[in-house]
Amino acid sequence: MRKPSDGQGPVWQGFHGPNLGYVIEMYEAYLENPDSVDEEIKAYFAENGPPTLEKNEIAHSESNVIQVSTPIEKILAAANLADKVRGYGHLAADIYPLKNQEPDKELIEMEYYGLTKQDLEEIPAHFISTDIPHHLKNGYDAIEYLKKVYTGKIAFEIRHVNNNQEKMWIRNKIESGSLLPSLTADKKKKVLKRLTEVEEFEKFIHKTFVGQKRFSIEGLDSLVPLIDEIILETVENGASTINIGMAHRGRLNVLAHNLGKPYEMIFAEFQHAPNKELVPSEGSIGINFGWTGDVKYHLGLNRELPEMNQRKARITLANNPSHLEFVGAVVEGFTRAAQDNRTDKGYPKEDLSSALAILVHGDAAFPGQGIVAETLNLSRLKGYRTGGTIHVIANNLIGFTTERTDSRSTRYSSDLAKGYEMPILHVNADDPEAVLAAAQFACEYRETFKKDVLIDLVGYRRFGHNEMDEPMTTNPLMYQLIQKHPTVKNLYAQKLLQEGILTQGELKQLESEVTTRLQEAYEKVPEKEEKEGDPKPPETVEKGISRMKTGVPLEKLQKMNEELLQWPAGFQVFSKLNRILKRRLDAFKDNGKVDWGLAETLAFASIIADGTPVRLSGQDSERGTFAHRNIVLYDQNTGEKFSPLHRLSDAKASFSVYNSPLSEGSVLGFEYGYNVFAPETLVIWEAQFGDFSNAAQVIFDQFISSGRAKWGEKSGLVILLPHGYEGQGPEHSSARMERFLTLAAENNWTVANLTSAAQYFHILRRQAAILNKEEVRPLVIMTPKSLLRNPRVASHPSALSKGEFHSIIEHKATGPKADKIERVVLGTGKMIINLLEQLDTVENTEWLHVVSVEEIYPFPMESLKMILDKFPNLKEIVWVQEEPKNMGAWTFVEPRIKEIAASNIEVHYVGRRRRSSPAEGDPDVHKMEQACIIDKVITRF
Numbered sequence: 041m042r043k044p045s046d047g048q049g050p051v052w053q054g055f056h057g058p059n060l061g062y063v064i065e066m067y068e069a070y071l072e073n074p075d076s077v078d079e080e081i082k083a084y085f086a087e088n089g090p091p092t093l094e095k096n097e098i099a100h101s102e103s104n105v106i107q108v109s110t111p112i113e114k115i116l117a118a119a120n121l122a123d124k125v126r127g128y129g130h131l132a133a134d135i136y137p138l139k140n141q142e143p144d145k146e147l148i149e150m151e152y153y154g155l156t157k158q159d160l161e162e163i164p165a166h167f168i169s170t171d172i173p174h175h176l177k178n179g180y181d182a183i184e185y186l187k188k189v190y191t192g193k194i195a196f197e198i199r200h201v202n203n204n205q206e207k208m209w210i211r212n213k214i215e216s217g218s219l220l221p222s223l224t225a226d227k228k229k230k231v232l233k234r235l236t237e238v239e240e241f242e243k244f245i246h247k248t249f250v251g252q253k254r255f256s257i258e259g260l261d262s263l264v265p266l267i268d269e270i271i272l273e274t275v276e277n278g279a280s281t282i283n284i285g286m287a288h289r290g291r292l293n294v295l296a297h298n299l300g301k302p303y304e305m306i307f308a309e310f311q312h313a314p315n316k317e318l319v320p321s322e323g324s325i326g327i328n329f330g331w332t333g334d335v336k337y338h339l340g341l342n343r344e345l346p347e348m349n350q351r352k353a354r355i356t357l358a359n360n361p362s363h364l365e366f367v368g369a370v371v372e373g374f375t376r377a378a379q380d381n382r383t384d385k386g387y388p389k390e391d392l393s394s395a396l397a398i399l400v401h402g403d404a405a406f407p408g409q410g411i412v413a414e415t416l417n418l419s420r421l422k423g424y425r426t427g428g429t430i431h432v433i434a435n436n437l438i439g440f441t442t443e444r445t446d447s448r449s450t451r452y453s454s455d456l457a458k459g460y461e462m463p464i465l466h467v468n469a470d471d472p473e474a475v476l477a478a479a480q481f482a483c484e485y486r487e488t489f490k491k492d493v494l495i496d497l498v499g500y501r502r503f504g505h506n507e508m509d510e511p512m513t514t515n516p517l518m519y520q521l522i523q524k525h526p527t528v529k530n531l532y533a534q535k536l537l538q539e540g541i542l543t544q545g546e547l548k549q550l551e552s553e554v555t556t557r558l559q560e561a562y563e564k565v566p567e568k569e570e571k572e573g574d575p576k577p578p579e580t581v582e583k584g585i586s587r588m589k590t591g592v593p594l595e596k597l598q599k600m601n602e603e604l605l606q607w608p609a610g611f612q613v614f615s616k617l618n619r620i621l622k623r624r625l626d627a628f629k630d631n632g633k634v635d636w637g638l639a640e641t642l643a644f645a646s647i648i649a650d651g652t653p654v655r656l657s658g659q660d661s662e663r664g665t666f667a668h669r670n671i672v673l674y675d676q677n678t679g680e681k682f683s684p685l686h687r688l689s690d691a692k693a694s695f696s697v698y699n700s701p702l703s704e705g706s707v708l709g710f711e712y713g714y715n716v717f718a719p720e721t722l723v724i725w726e727a728q729f730g731d732f733s734n735a736a737q738v739i740f741d742q743f744i745s746s747g748r749a750k751w752g753e754k755s756g757l758v759i760l761l762p763h764g765y766e767g768q769g770p771e772h773s774s775a776r777m778e779r780f781l782t783l784a785a786e787n788n789w790t791v792a793n794l795t796s797a798a799q800y801f802h803i804l805r806r807q808a809a810i811l812n813k814e815e816v817r818p819l820v821i822m823t824p825k826s827l828l829r830n831p832r833v834a835s836h837p838s839a840l841s842k843g844e845f846h847s848i849i850e851h852k853a854t855g856p857k858a859d860k861i862e863r864v865v866l867g868t869g870k871m872i873i874n875l876l877e878q879l880d881t882v883e884n885t886e887w888l889h890v891v892s893v894e895e896i897y898p899f900p901m902e903s904l905k906m907i908l909d910k911f912p913n914l915k916e917i918v919w920v921q922e923e924p925k926n927m928g929a930w931t932f933v934e935p936r937i938k939e940i941a942a943s944n945i946e947v948h949y950v951g952r953r954r955r956s957s958p959a960e961g962d963p964d965v966h967k968m969e970q971a972c973i974i975d976k977v978i979t980r981f
Contacts, residue, residue, distance in 0.1 A: 118179050267298045392427025500525070653694045671697055767965075
């Protein structure tokens with residue numbers, strides 16, 4: 041490209057090819073800010089105004105030479121018009137089946153830019169776009185073509201995509217004419233068949249099971265062929281796993297048709313009849329009922345897909361509660377687990393093309409639930425990326441009874457996605473061929489750039505929120521339109537009839553075959569099943585976790601410890617941290633002790649040496665919020681990272697640790713999903729402070745605590761919640777233990793608050809040992825803060841090499857005799873340590889016996905009763921805790937302690953009074969209250 045300074049005269053003299061773009065760019069810049077362009081160009085424009093292309097001057101395009109005499113202003117205006125068509129054509133697009141949204145065409149009309157048809161005809165087509173078909177010769181044809189492709193049944197929002205390579209790829213895809221597929225007659229008939237199956241399935245349920253909820257797909261019938269196409273394209277590209285997350289709308293239809301769940305199994309659920317043996321040859325596709333089960337439109341499924349072009353794949357639709365969008369994070373965890381190879385040491389090796397996540401969102405939920413933004417933020421983070429998710433908004437333009445104008449502040453429900461720079465395609469759900477084109481675009485974009493893409497499938501909802509609602513009471517205008525609107529199957533059938541692809545006889549035969557198949561499936565359903573009134577968990581769950589030896593030979597631990605403290609040659613750890621870590625070599629010397637952080641690292645090391653992969657994530661988890669972990673080191677001069685756990689000679693599985701984003705809900709959901717999909721992996725999520733887990737309460741309530749009872753979904757997830765009152769205020773004290781104990785039932789998880797590093801070591805190893813077994817369950821640990829470096833919590837190495845986890849620990853004061861004990865003090869975690877430290881300073885404690893309850897749930901009633909029975913003169917049992925009386929463990933343990941205590945023994949509470957806030961904000965007040973609690977415990981009443 042010639043520049044004004046090259047001595048050959050102004051650049052626009054005889055300009056052609058790339059020079060044209062340069063001049064336009066310079067003139068636009070000059071108009072915006074004259075000082076921003078070269079002085080020579082500035083002087084020329086100031087003197088002569090906008091340049092023109094003189095007659096007989098040549099402007100070259102890629103394939104032809106055209107003589108033009110058009111003022112540069114007109115060319116700029118035409119270029120601006122083309123840019124606005126690309127950027128704002130979606131405002132005028134035909135994407136609303138009900139035609140209930142007026143198109144906004146102002147920004148894409150030539151008159152708005154002072155142009156006429158003649159002006160545009162004088163401009164070569166390739167000045168407008170180099171991607172359009174070559175038979176278009178002038179600017180008017182080019183603009184009309186752009187309007188056609190940008191304002192049709194697919195509308196594009198791509199201005200927010202900042203990567204130029206992506207933008208050019210997308211523009212070429214849209215403008216070259218390669219976006220819309222040329223479907224064969226056979227493919228069109230297959231699409232019509234699928235739409236017929238979708239519609240007839242809903243109609244059959246509607247008339248057969250009158251008044252039962254099904255959250256029908258009707259109005260968004262094209263969702264099923266859309267998912268079909270995404271699956272087909274992705275499997276052909278090499279994926280072997282497809283994971284889908286969606287809420288209720290259309291779920292039964294997706295199960296029936298995209299996942300192939302037999303009709304008779306679905307009908308049996310409506311009939312409340314047994315369905316597990318209906319298709320014995322397909323054992324893997326039965327409902328994974330837990331013992332309580334769930335409503336049918338919450339249930340998921342996983343099964344092998346029929347072979348596609350000699351490729352096999354497994355598809356999973358995740359179980360999902362009514363907290364609509366939270367399943368998205370879980371499915372992302374499923375998908376990353378499927379992509380990771382955890383068999384080698386180090387970080388797992390990713391194969392992002394091997395698995396795909398499809399997330400189907402509700403149009404009201406996508407902008408309305410904050411978990412969506414949290415989950416989108418994971419999409420390109422190294423510990424959570426899945427190579428691009430295909431998002432689909434099942435957009436029926438209403439949420440329950442709430443119109444769009446009341447449910448969001450943006451034009452589109454998809455606008456949140458713009459912040460994550462993903463292309464957005466709005467598609468008219470009444471045009472199945474446009475829907476397939478959108479699916480193919482999404483798959484190709486995802487395969488090319490490994491990034492998320494969103495399809496906003498715009499339709500409507502034929503009935504109310506559920507089939508018992510009457511929508512005319514709240515949305516009369518919309519439903520007057522819907523009642524008159526033909527179904528997409530009928531619209532597409534008419535199209536194929538007009539094209540001569542289909543005859544009326546073939547259409548009737550197709551409908552008859554589908555209805556016959558539905559009726560035959562219904563006739564297979566057995567009579568209603570008489571169910572027990574009190575469903576119970578399996579015996580393996582009820583009996584709890586068996587005692588097991590979890591020690592590791594001392595010499596093996598010592599070898600691991602030494603290897604963990606060896607850095608690569610020349611690697612410079614921050615000097616202060618280097619000194620702290622090197623002290624760990626003393627842990628295995630005479631009188632050495634293993635602190636909490638080292639016990640944890642040795643647990644991880646021994647677990648991966650046993651062949652069990654470990655994944656740890658959370659805010660600041662590499663270092664640890666309290667600087668106790670440091671399992672990833674940084675060179676203080678180069679910033680280079682090094683993980684000692686990746687260099688262990690005995691490691692037989694991967695170890696990964698990720699600093700998570702500042703999100704609890706999405707990250708915890710992700711880790712839960714990862715663990716469910718990779719049950720052989722010890723997956724650990726750590727809260728920065730235990731209190732912050734409340735931002736993930738839905739995941740605890742609906743998935744972790746009850747997923748097995750509802751869906752038979754097993755999890756061995758470990759949750760670390762820093763807990764302990766140090767006078768740091770209400771948000772940095774309590775992990776809200778009471779919430780986990782309130783949810784504790786049917787041995788659904790373990791809740792622990794420990795007093796020694798050895799106990800932590802053993803409970804982690806015990807958890808790793810039960811993974812992938814029937815007795816597996818989540819583990820919730822109230823981890824320490826100030827106790828991390830407390831000598832009293834550190835353990836002798838022999839405590840790690842021998843023994844097992846103990847649900848209770850007796851802490852004898854000064855060697856009391858059993859007949860002298862009058863008071864037994866029970867408590868957990870830090871409170872017990874504080875109490876023992878105070879007892880060291882007190883004389884005559886023979887009447888007092890301290891017992892730490894390490895595992896609060898399942899509550900160790902039998903073991904505790906055996907201890908209490910040892911003391912013939914016992915008068916009282918005291919439960920001591922830091923938390924207020926209405927929080928912590930008291931309300932949970934009180935009835936259990938009274939059940940095992942003799943009738944003449946009093947049971948007392950000692951701790952803070954009932955409060956609305958969990959802790960004081962004044963550290964001095966905290967210290968006084970803590971001292972009063974301990975004093976009361978060690979003083980006779």
